[in-house]
Amino acid sequence: MCLAIPARVEQIIDSGNAVVDFGGVRRSISLALVDGVSVGDYVIVHVGFALQKLDVEEAERTLALLAEMNQGAGRET
Amino acid sequence: MTKLITIDPVTRIEGHSKITIRLDDDGRVDVARLHITQFRGFEKFTEGRPYQEMPSLTARTCGICPISHLLASAKACDDLMAVTIPASAAMLRRVINFGQLIQSHALSFFHLSSPDLLLGMDSDPASRHILGVAAKFPELAKDGIWLRKFGQQIIERLSGKRIHPTWIVPGGVSQPLSEAVRDQIVAEIPQAMAIARKTLDWFKPAIANFQDEIDSFANFPSLFLGLVSPDGAIEHYDGYMRVVDAQRRIVVDKIESRDYAKYIGEAVEPDSYLKSPYFKPLGYPAGLYRVGPLARLNVCERMGTPLAEGELADFRALQPEGAVLSSFHFHYARLVEILYALERVAELLGSPDILSTQVRAIANPNKAEGVGISEAPRGTLIHNYRIDANGLITWANLIIATGHNNLAMNQGITQVAKRFVDGRKIGEGALNRVEAVIRCYDPCLSCSTHALGEMPLRIELLDASGEVLDSCERGL
Structure with a gap:
């Protein structure tokens, strides 16, 4: 199954686009589907669109869980 | 060479x-x-965890369709507890499932696929995206964003703002629906219906422009698998699995959740990390089948709501002799399902029972194994858990829609x-x-x-x- 990794908003380029960071990988995404995103927010990204804003606590819990999974079960590539 | x-x-x-x-x-x-x-260690990772954690754990790791995982997982937990959840809880779970379906289908159709459909497959990739659509067809782009938001808001209004809501729980849901929230959703249904109607009215005549794609887009005979209600109507939350063939003849009907493994095998191919489920009676790889919107419209006998019933009749006319086979028609099927979901949400929210405060059954585990199956936007989703005497997971198996479709995609x-x-x-x-x-x-x-x-x-x-x-x- 796919994993939803929270992306941290690093930079708002203009009202419609932002640069986000996925654990070290930066890329540009569209903000067309979410309102009121600012730098430091976490978002779930699908196919280049931020789908939803996450609160920081929620995002950190997910990131902690993913880190645990990465250590425990390993990731196959 | x-x-x-x-x-x-x-x-x-x-x-x-x-x-x-x-x-x-x-x-x-x-x-x-x-x-x-894909990440293949997930099932192993769940071992040793309390079964009650499974809904939020699975939803947290799949942020694209968290509601689908919450539902299939909660249903597997209901099964472990051996409870029948309150009728109003089942109705509320259905409403949130339709909210998920509407937002997901809207995203797929308007944001991902409409650029190909409206701007042409051969158009410049630099502008072949939703912003390119917005420049040329502003109203359609606006409609898509609005409709997706409507579905997303059903989820948020029912379960709170968080993406991993704890509202769907083993035994039902944690909070009843308030009158105020019901009225907010009901007030917006007419606009959502108008968008769904308008989009179908535009898309249906436009289908003729894509004959080349229809003929060649995964247009081949196959089995189709999906849930149907006990009387054969389309179903997204409960019911039985049915398999039909390319002639739309029923191959197996009324498959109980607990029997899924009798019919679905899972092959592992050396060059992909995604398991390849197949229909066991036909073996691998001949037992290729498809799930999702197209499959659901092919396996059901009726929609059961007035407007969608008419749309199903038109859809069936594409291939009067059997199942609609071209995967291009997944798009069309999504639009029919959006209309259906809106009709059903209106119907469910119109029932006085939807406001009942009896929304959760409480029990300890009463079985060692549980299975939960629902229809995610992309297709049938199966969660299967085994637990020990302390309620800790000893084994888990998840089959996701993208997995079911793996052989068909190839x-x-x-x-x-x-x-x-x-x-x-x-x-x-x-x-x-x-x-x-x-x-x-x-x-x-x-x-x-x-x-x-x-x-x-x-x-x-x-x-x-x-x-x-x-x-x-x-x-x-």
Whole structure:
């Protein structure tokens, strides 16, 4: 199954686009589907669109869980 | 000499996936494959955890359709507890499931697929995206955003703002619905219906413009699998699994959740990390089947709501003799399902029982194994858990929609590549069509790999020894 990794908003380029960071990988995404995103927010990204804003606590819990999974079960590539 | 063309990754799907197209000695397409890397340790990771944690755990790791995982997981937990949840809780779970379906289908249709449909498969990739659509068809783009938001707001209004709501719980839901929230949703249904209606009225006559794609987009006989209600109507939350063949004859009916493994086998192929489920009675790989919107419209006998019933009749007219076979019609099926979901949400919210405060059954586990099955937007989702005497997970198995469709996607890519790929290079149009076939299935390959580094968009042409004959790169 796919994993939803929270992306941290690093930079708002203009009202419609932002640069986000996925654990070290930066890329540009569209903000067309979410309102009121600012730098430091976490978002779930699908196919280049931020789908939803996450609160920081929620995002950190997910990131902690993913880190645990990465250590425990390993990731196959 | 055999050549290999690799598309890596698929634009706008974004997963850690690549496509290889193998050419024969004459430069004609022999076979094409989609290679998907996904996290395979998840089931193992859940072992030793309390079963009650499974809904939020599975939803947290799949942010694209968290509601689907919450529902299938909660149903597996209901089964472990051996409870029948209150009727109002089941109704509320249905409403949130439709909210998820509407937002997901709207995203797929308007944001991912409409650029291909409206701007043309051969148009400039630099502007072939939703912003390009917004520039030329502002009203349609606005409608798509509004409709997706409506579905998303059903989820948020019912369960709170968080993406991993704890509202869907083993035994039912945690909070009853308030009158105020019901009225907010009901007030917006007419606008949502108008958008669904308008989009169908535009899309249906436009289908004729895509005959080439319809003929070649994974248009082949196969089995279809999906849930139906006890009386054979389309079903997204409960009911039984049914399998029909390409003639739309029922192959197996009324498959109980607990019996899924009698009919669905899971093969592991060496060059993909995604398991390949198949219909066991036909064996692997002959037991290829498809799930999702197209499959659901093919397996059911009726929709059971007035407007969607009429749309099903029109849809069936595409192939009066049997099942609708072209995966291109996943798009059409999504629009019919959006209309259906809106009718059902209106119906459910119109019932006085929806406000009942009896929404949760409380019990300890009473069984050692539980299965929960629901229809996610992309298709049938199966969660199966075993627990020990302390309620800790000892074994888990999840079959996701993208997995069910794995064999069918490969066959679909091969078919379209044979039609549109010619010679030593992939033309822009052919590349777009190969990707567009995959988008029909709207696979959830996304999210994971971005955290982990490799994101090349590379197309390679290889000979039999693996030497690169030609390559090019595309920006996202």
